[in-house]
Amino acid sequence: MARPVAFLLSGLMAFAYVIVHSPQGFCPVLNHGEAAMLYCFFFLYIAAAGPGSLSIDAWVERGHEPAPAESR
Structure with a gap:
């Protein structure tokens, strides 16, 4: 399930870079789009x-069980 979600998030970050940062110039260092490009390639x-x-x-497969939720 992680692969399709990561692919969608990669596309979302690329879209965000194009819409928000690229009108200020293409280079990520000059238009402050480093984080968007980093997340795009990380998700890819x-x-x-x-x-x-x-x-x-x-x-979970290594043997860790999720902790039960405590009720207050």
């Missing part, structure tokens, strides 16, 4: 490589 990497060992599914 997750979409291509998968979530790996940092995912919640891998964490």
Whole structure:
């Protein structure tokens, strides 16, 4: 489930860069679009490589159980 979501988020960040930052110039350093480009390529990497060992599914498979919610 992480791959399709990461792909959509990558597209969203690319769209945000084009709409908000690129009218001020194409270079991310000059138009303050570094974060949008960083997130775009990070999410694209997750979409291509998968979530790996940092995912919640891998964490549960290693034997960790989610903590029960405490009621007050």
